[in-house]
Amino acid sequence: xxxxxxxxxxxxxxxxxxxxxxxxxxxxxxxxxxxxxxxxxxxxxxxxxxxxxxxxxxxxxxxxxxxxxxxxxxxxxxxxxxxxxxxxxxxxxxxxxxxxxxxxxxxxxxxxxxxxxxxxxxxxxxxxxxxxxxxxxxxxxxxxxxxxxxxxxxxxxxxxxxxxxxxxxxxxxxxxxxxxxxxxxxxxxxxxxxxxxxxxxxxxxxxxxxxxxxxxxxxxxxxxxxxxxxxxxxxxxxxxxxxxxxxxxxxxxxxxxxxxxxxxxxxxxxxxxxxxxxxxxxxxxxxxxxxxxxxxxxxxxxxxxxxxxxxxxxxxxxxxxxxxxxxxxxxxxxxxxxxxxxxxxxxxxxxxxxxxxxxxxxxxxxxxxxxxxxxxxxxxxxxxxxxxxxxxxxxxxxxxxxxxxxxxxxxxxxxxxxxxxxxxxxxxxxxxxxxxxxxxxxxxxxxxxxxxxxxxxxxxxxxxxxxxxxxxxxxxxxxxxxxxxxxxxxxxxxxxxxxxxxxxxxxxxxxxxxxxxxxxxxxxxxxxxxxxxxxxxxxxxxxxxxxxxxxxxxxxxxxxxxxxxxxxxxxxxxxxxxxxxxxxxxxxxxxxxxxxxxxxxxx
Amino acid sequence: xxxxxxxxxxxxxxxxxxxxxxxxxxxxxxxxxxxxxxxxxxxxxxxxxxxxxxxxxxxxxxxxxxxxxxxxxxxxxxxxxxxxxxxxxxxxxxxxxxxxxxxxxxxxxxxxxxxxxxxxxxxxxxxxxxxxxxxxxxxxxxxxxxxxxxxxxxxxxxxxxxxxxxxxxxxxxxxxxxxxxxxxx
Ligand SMILES: Nc1nc2c(ncn2[C@@H]2O[C@H](COP(=O)(O)OP(=O)(O)OP(=O)(O)O)[C@@H](O)[C@H]2O)c(=O)[nH]1
Ligand SMILES: [Mg+2]
Numbered sequence: 036x037x038x039x040x041x042x043x044x045x046x047x048x049x050x051x052x053x054x055x056x057x058x059x060x061x062x063x064x065x066x067x068x069x070x071x072x073x074x075x076x077x078x079x080x081x082x083x084x085x086x087x088x089x090x091x092x093x094x095x096x097x098x099x100x101x102x103x104x105x106x107x108x109x110x111x112x113x114x115x116x117x118x119x120x121x122x123x124x125x126x127x128x129x130x131x132x133x134x135x136x137x138x139x140x141x142x143x144x145x146x147x148x149x150x151x152x153x154x155x156x157x158x159x160x161x162x163x164x165x166x167x168x169x170x171x172x173x174x175x176x177x178x179x180x181x182x183x184x185x186x187x188x189x190x191x192x193x194x195x196x197x198x199x200x201x202x203x204x205x206x207x208x209x210x211x212x213x214x215x216x217x218x219x220x221x222x223x224x225x226x227x228x229x230x231x232x233x234x235x236x237x238x239x240x241x242x243x244x245x246x247x248x249x250x251x252x253x254x255x256x257x258x259x260x261x262x263x264x265x266x267x268x269x270x271x272x273x274x275x276x277x278x279x280x281x282x283x284x285x286x287x288x289x290x291x292x293x294x295x296x297x298x299x300x301x302x303x304x305x306x307x308x309x310x311x312x313x314x315x316x317x318x319x320x321x322x323x324x325x326x327x328x329x330x331x332x333x334x335x336x337x338x339x340x341x342x343x344x345x346x347x348x349x350x351x352x353x354x355x356x357x358x359x360x361x362x363x364x365x366x367x368x369x370x371x372x373x374x375x376x377x378x379x380x381x382x383x384x385x386x387x388x389x390x391x392x393x394x395x396x397x398x399x400x401x402x403x404x405x406x407x408x409x410x411x412x413x414x415x416x417x418x419x420x421x422x423x424x425x426x427x428x429x430x431x432x433x434x435x436x437x438x439x440x441x442x443x444x445x446x447x448x449x450x451x452x453x454x455x456x457x458x459x460x461x462x463x464x465x466x467x468x469x470x471x472x473x474x475x476x477x478x479x480x481x482x483x484x485x486x487x488x489x490x491x492x493x494x495x496x497x498x499x500x501x502x503x504x505x506x507x508x509x510x511x512x513x514x515x516x517x518x519x520x521x522x523x524x525x526x527x528x529x530x531x532x533x534x535x536x537x538x539x540x541x542x543x544x545x546x547x548x549x550x551x552x553x554x555x556x557x558x559x560x561x562x563x564x565x566x567x568x569x570x571x572x573x574x575x576x577x578x579x580x581x582x583x584x585x586x587x588x589x590x591x592x593x594x595x596x597x598x599x600x601x602x603x604x605x606x607x608x609x610x611x612x613x614x615x616x617x618x619x620x621x622x623x624x625x626x627x628x629x630x631x632x633x634x635x636x637x638x
Numbered sequence: 639x640x641x642x643x644x645x646x647x648x649x650x651x652x653x654x655x656x657x658x659x660x661x662x663x664x665x666x667x668x669x670x671x672x673x674x675x676x677x678x679x680x681x682x683x684x685x686x687x688x689x690x691x692x693x694x695x696x697x698x699x700x701x702x703x704x705x706x707x708x709x710x711x712x713x714x715x716x717x718x719x720x721x722x723x724x725x726x727x728x729x730x731x732x733x734x735x736x737x738x739x740x741x742x743x744x745x746x747x748x749x750x751x752x753x754x755x756x757x758x759x760x761x762x763x764x765x766x767x768x769x770x771x772x773x774x775x776x777x778x779x780x781x782x783x784x785x786x787x788x789x790x791x792x793x794x795x796x797x798x799x800x801x802x803x804x805x806x807x808x809x810x811x812x813x814x815x816x817x818x819x820x821x822x823x
Pocket of ligand 2: 685
C-alpha cells in the first residue's frame, strides 16, 4: 500500500517538473541559451559538412564560413559571416560537398585557409582569396570505350553504331563508362551528331568526385598545428593530402562510398578515420593499413556521425542514436522522436563538457550525452546544419541554419549546467536515491564467512538430512499402508477405495460409505464394515454392515444412521474399518470428521 | 558641499570612492580607465586583463579607486566578490559587438539581481564604447537592447564613447561625480 502511494507521489512530482519547465520557457531549452541572432531570410542553404568556424583574420574573432548550396535562383556561394552580418561572399563553380578551415603552413600571423570540396576538385582560399586548386587524379578509362571513340574520330562508325557499342560496354564492363559516354547515351538521336562533333577530338577522361572532406593534424596536436586534408571519393577511396605541396601522402580504399567522416589523431604519429558509407556500414581506418581495420554494420543507414572522446555516436534513418567504441563495439542505442536531419558535436573544453547535438525534422535540436537527453531547443524551422564552437568572441556559440535558409545563433549561458536526468523520460530521480540499508552486523559477516568457507560440508550435511527425512517419510508411509490406515488399499488381493459422506444437520445424520473395487477384473467377496466411535457421543444404528460382492469398477453406497446423543455441541471422529471376514487387521481405514449437531435430540 | 568636504578639498584631501568597472571582455574597460588616468601614468600597450587590476585616478573633488575586472567568461564569477565594496559601477559595452549584446544584457541582469546590489541606490554609468567603429550601435539603441529603462531604483546614465580618443568619457565621469557627491554619506 505504501509503495503504491509513494509511487503516485513521485509520479506527480515528475509531471509537475515537466510542466513547470514548459510554460515560462517558450524555446523549451530550460533557459540555457541566449538568443543572439536570428535572420529567417538570411538565404543561407547549407549542411553541417559545409560550415566551419575559424579566426580568418587573426584578430581573435572567429568567423563563420559556409558553402552555400543555393536555392532556386540564388547560386552557389562561399559566404563568410562576422557577428550578425555577412562579411563577404564569392561565387562557387560547383556544388560544395564539404568545407573545412585548416592551417596549411607555419606562417605568422596564424591565419587558417579554407578548403572547399566540389566535384573532383578542392579549392583552397587564403585570406578569402582563391589560392590553389587541387584536382583528383583521373581514373582508369575503359579500353573498349577508348577504341570505340577512336573509330568515331576516324569516321569508321556512325552514331547509332556508337550508341549500340557503348550500351554493350556499359552492360558488361567492369570499368564504368566516362561521363561523356553516359551523357551521349542520354541524348535524343537528333542531338547526337552535334555532340559527337563537339567532343570527339578530346581525350576521354574519367573523374571521380569528392563526397567528404576533413582535416588531420600533421605532426602536432596543437590547436594551430598544420593539418593535412583528408578526402573521401565516389570511387570508394580515402586520400590524405599534404597541406603544402598538395601531394597524396596516403591512399586507402573502402568497400563502399564514404558519406560521413570523422578524423582524429596525427598523420605522423597515429590516426583513426571513421567513415560511414553508403552501404550502411561504418569503417574505421588506421595508420598502419590501407584497408579498414574495424567494421560496424548498422541496421539502417547513417545520417550523422560524431566522435565524442573515444567513442562514435551515429544517427540512423530509423530515428535511433547509437554509441560505439573506437573498435566498433556497440555501447548503447536510444530512440529520438523524429527523423534526424543533422548532427554535430558540442565540445566545450573549458568546462570539460562534451555532448552531441541532433537536429530533428520536428523542428527541435536535442542535446545528448551518451544516451541521455540533456536538453532540447525548439527552432522555428527544421535545421539542416548545426555547428558549435567559438564564434565572434564567444566560446559557446551554437550556429544553426534552417531548411528555409535562415541563420540562427545561440549562446550558451555562462551559468548553464546540464543535468543528466534533466528532461530525459524515464524513472523519476527519486528512484535512484540510495536506500538506507543497515550496516552489515558482525554476526552477518561471520555467518557469511562461515558459509563461504564450509560450503561443501554444509551442502553435504543438508543432503544427508534431506535423505534421512525422505527415508523417515517413506517408512511412515509404508507403515500406514501395512496397517491399512489409509482410505485406499493397494494390496494386490483387495484393491479398494472408500469415501464417506455425512448428511444432515443433527442430531440424526445419514452416513454413506461409497466402496469401490479398483481391481481390473477380480470381484471381492466377504467384506464387512464396522465403526469405532465414542459411545458417550454417538449411537450408530447398524454398527456392523456386511458388504455385498464388489464387482470391479462399480461404486457401492452403504448407508447407516448416526445419532448424536450429546447436547453439548461437541463433535468427534468416527473411524470406519473395512474388514475381511476372519481377519482382525482392517483392510483399510477412513476417518470421518463428524459435524457439530445443530438440532436438539428428541425428548 | 558640506563644510568638511570644502575643507578637505581645500586641503587637497579628496573623498575616496571605490568604483567597479564591469563589462564583457574586449569592451574597452582597461582602455577607458587608462584614458582617465593622468597622461604621465598612462600605459602604452593594453592587453586583456587577467583576473582584475586596481587603478586610481582623481577628478576635481574625488579620488577614484577603480577595480578593473576582467570580462572574460572564466573570470566573470569574480565580479560579485567586489560588489559590497563598490560605491559606483561603470559598465562598458562594445557597441559594435551586436552578437554579444544578449550576453552583456545577461551579465547586467545578473548584476542587478545580485543581493549585494539589488536593494542599493548605487549609481551605474554605462559607456557605449567603440562608437567610432563602422556599424556600431547608437547609445539609444544600446540602452534599448539592454532594457535600461527598466532600472527604476538606481540612478543611471549612458554615453557613447571612443576610448581610443577619449571622446565622451568626461561627460560620464562628471555625471558620476555629481551622483556620488549627492549620495548620503
Ligand atoms: N575602435 C575602438 N577600439 C577600442 C575602443 N576602446 C577599446 N578599443 C580596443 O578594444 C580592445 C580591447 O580593449 P581592452 O581595454 O583591453 O578591453 P577590456 O574590456 O579591458 O577587456 P578585458 O580586460 O579582457 O575584459 C583593444 O584592442 C582596444 O584598443 C574604442 O572606443 N574604439
Ligand atoms: Mg581589461
